[in-house]
Amino acid sequence: MTDSPRRTGATGTTTRVRPHALVPDRHAWTDIAFTTALAVVALTAFGTSFTGSAYLVVGVLGVVVAVVVTHLTRAAGWPVVSAVVICLGLFFLLGGPLCLRSLGDTSVLPGATTLARVADQAVFGWKDLLTTLPPVDGDGPLLVLPWMSGLLAGLVGLALAHLPVRRVWLSAALPVLAMTAVLSGAIVLGVRHPQSLLLQGSVFAALALAWLAVRARRASVSVQGGSTSWVRSAGAVAMVVLAAGLALPASGWVGDERAVARNWVEPPFDIGRYPSPLAGFRKYIDLRGRNDPANVHDKVLLDVEGVEPGTRVRFATMDRYDAMVWGASDNALPGPADDAFQRVSSTIDNPVEGDEVEVSVTLGEGWTGVWLPTVGALQSMRFETADARAKADIFRYNLATSTAVVPSGLAPGDRYSFTAVQPDDELTDETVGSAEQSWPLPPGAAFIQGPTEKWTEGAGADPMDRVLAAAEHLRTEGKYSDGVGRTERVHVAGHSVSRLSDEFVNAPQIVGNDEQYAATMALIANDIGVPARVVLGAEVPEGGRITGREVAAWVELRAADGSWKTLPTDAFMSRTPPADQVPETNTPMSGTVIPPPNPIPPPSDAGEQSDADLKERKATRKKPEEEEDEGLIADLPGWVGIIVTYVGAPLLLLVLLLGAVVGLKAWRRHRRRSAGSPSARFVGAWRELVDHARDLGQVVPLGPTVTRREQSVGIVSDRAAVLARRADGFVFGPSVPEASAAATYWESIDAERRAMSQEVGRWQRVRAAISLRSLRRTSSPPSSDADPAPSARVTPAPGRVATSAGRVRRLADWRSRRAPD
Known part of the structure; x- marks a missing residue:
């Protein structure tokens, strides 16, 4: 705490009064x-x-x-x-x-x-x-x-x-x-x-x-050693400048990419990245002899084991209409329903009432994409192909729509097994619709309101009755066409607003296939107030082999109890071909063909890819050596990059700084050893011993009036006094010392420095090597580095040289105070 001065009246002395304890000092x-x-x-x-x-x-x-x-x-x-x-x-x-x-x-x-x-x-x-x-x-x-x-x-x-x-x-x-x-x-x-x-x-x-x-x-402990505060401040500034100078080139070695958690944390799965399977329905139709490599009408899609014939296999559930296509989405249901594509383990917490089945599925030559066919409500999933672990790690399932996705994609020959519960999803006369306006019609879909009112006029007020009445009208008044025949090609694919409005419900004749009928039926049910969604799948035939000809689209309606009931395709779609054949002309088709969205290449088995990953793949091709090096780096785990960036870089900077201190001392020692005159080499050798003692933490007196013999008292060494006298004898002797004598003296100094280091612990030796005490600027040494006159002699003042007993006592005291290693 800082003290405030207070003067007493009696004595005139000034005392220090301590302020309140809560006030910071x-x-x-x-x-x-x-x-x-x-x-x-x-x-x-x-x-x-x-x-x-x-x-x-x-x-x-x-x-x-x-x-x-x-x-x-x-x-x-x-x-x-x-x-x-x-x-x-x-x-x-x-x-x-x-x-x-x-x-x-x-x-x-x-x-x-x-x-x-x-x-x-x-x-x-x-x-x-x-x-x-x-x-x-x-x-x-x-x-x-x-x-x-x-x-x-x-x-x-x-x-x-x-x-x-x-x-x-x-x-x-x-x-x-x-x-x-x-x-x-x-x-x-x-x-x-x-x-x-x-x-x-x-x-x-x-x-x-x-x-x-x-x-x-x-x-x-405050050890001034003759230095002033401004000198220490200047030294601190110099160290900061040195650190900055070393950090700049070191940063180039680390790299310019910041390692942030956003690079590794996976964002929420976006099912909207994948095209709607309903938009590609026409790959399952019969082309009547025409050749199309993408058509899978006669190809095997699935081999299903463990279920009865007639069981519905779900490919995908589409619960959101955006005026262009019906597609799968996350969180389409209001409230706390678990309606999202999320990672699941091999055992799925999916409580549903019904009959449990064990199913095995093998994908055939006609199956590709990310959608995983399932039955009922999954309870467990097990992949059995070679990359089973990779698929299990990225497998996602939507509990609310019973739709499964493998983002890395599926291929013919993939096999998997699962247990599921088949709920009672049959629509009966007793089924009551939820009668809630869950999903308002998207912009542009208001065209369905007029036909809905007209087709359900005599159905009463019950929402489910109105839905069934509209379905009956579609079935009886509509006609079926895949647009394959010469005179039927005007009935184009797609289920956008324009296709369903002007060319379907408002056309002179309602003509389409599963795609248009299911899309329209779901819109009608939503307009009435019964939540509906479109499902693409197939019924298992005898033998369990599903081909493209079995694929159909149906509608699911939400009941009042929250369950989903199936409105079969035959309940709202007729198989009767168009009654009036429209002659083929050269005029452009009135309908607008809405092709399916361009499929996005599925991510690799390692996980979902972001837009940044796709852009990097399209970047300019690198040299083979660079690609090999980057491949080695990419194989390293993510935490290695974090450690290298945030731990390795500071450690490297610290090592460089400490290495600079050690190197500076080595350069100083070399300069002293190779001085121009032998006398200067003697002076440099003694100063090297003094600096070593200071780095070890010993208090050595400094200053222009301090002699070497006085300094030897502060040096904790048995031979310091002898070495001081030898230096004085050669420096102030009657003749110029020989270079060989200086070399011998340096060897003695080096030996004494090693002996002094052996007296302390290993950690203290390390601290001495990187200590900055000896690098601080001090006042003039007891004798300059210049070669003094041969006849010059200095006689120490009486009483200033410590006795041998005092030196021994000081040595013992310092050794007793030295902390153990």
């Missing part, structure tokens, strides 16, 4: 300032993930709250856990108004709903952040993440700054390492492009090194 203010500054810089890494600056305001508030709480609890003498508990309470108490923009369910305290939302975002918000295209809404609930990060940064940083640790270096480094971890976490949750290299690189590094230097100086 000089050291506490320093730690608070550095903690706050480093935390704010770390929080700026979220800048590329959020819009606006609300994230930074919320994060800085978290830092301030945590710093204040941590300091007050420490000043009050409370344990660290009390600060953790208080910050946790404030996290939930202030999380609603700061992040959710809600005060909760009461006027003062947050209610259960607010607390649950804050907790949910704290646990699962990171996943929402990583799987959302950045930048996300800066005013949304994901603000809980910077709020929580700010609290953690302030709490951990300041708590570790006051944590009592015996080792000086660890005490100085702990809070700095904590703030570095906060920055690394924010970067990992960010995007590939940094918000600011200046802030997250240079500014953060400068603040961290400065705080580290301040804490190290505060925690260590």
